[in-house]
Amino acid sequence: MSIDPVLFAKALADDTRQEIMKHLCCVWLSVNDVVERLGGRINQPTVSHHLKKLEEANLVLVRQEGRNRFYTLNQQQLTACCGRLIHAFAPDLAPKVILPDDIETRRSE
Amino acid sequence: MSIDPVLFAKALADDTRQEIMKHLCCVWLSVNDVVERLGGRINQPTVSHHLKKLEEANLVLVRQEGRNRFYTLNQQQLTACCGRLIHAFAPDLAPKVILPDDIETRRSE
């Protein structure tokens, strides 16, 4: 349940996607909820496309309910990926970084 | 001396760039050193292009010496950006994350 650091970065490397992520933080939203919160600037198929990207990076949790699909940010995965980046690219600082016990910073795969 | 999270993610969102970053970790290398370590798969202009991207994201430190330019990873910046991502997108876990004192996780600018 781990992920390639490049795939992680690519998932974050878009303005619209980071805006969607802000809206999905600590909240479960349906696809249309997200479309609404974006103020109609982005169409539903595009939002679906972005959610798929986030799902592929395991950055969202998904719950199907009837004909609705609810999404929320996967905070564990985001924290783990950041931890992994620090371990890979900031090894001098990594020993001073403390993450929650249940966050695995090494590739588990 | 802070940076937009999207620009940070974009800087990391490429295989070649992350490979370059690995080589620049804890070591000062000239542009040609980097080209060499990539095994000749990537040409010098392309490497220069990637280094520029990393420099724009403040992810490398640069030292000019004669006709050589030496680069190394900016571990502080990388750690700070990761901290900022966690604060933005994993607020429930962020309180349990401890970073070195000199790392600023809030946008200073």
Next chain:
DNA sequence: TTGACATATTGACAATTATCGATACAATCA
């Protein structure tokens, strides 16, 4: 000054990807 070397820049091209409209699919409701 001339030549050699290290790096950056430019222009072109190919690959990736964000976006949209149209449509398909699935679940609910009348």
Next chain:
DNA sequence: TGATTGTATCGATAATTGTCAATATGTCAA
């Protein structure tokens, strides 16, 4: 059943970006 609603998928297009060859720029040495 048929109509409606929520979401995903498809095909097309435009924008972004990674890559290269060629060249420019800047620095050092003879």
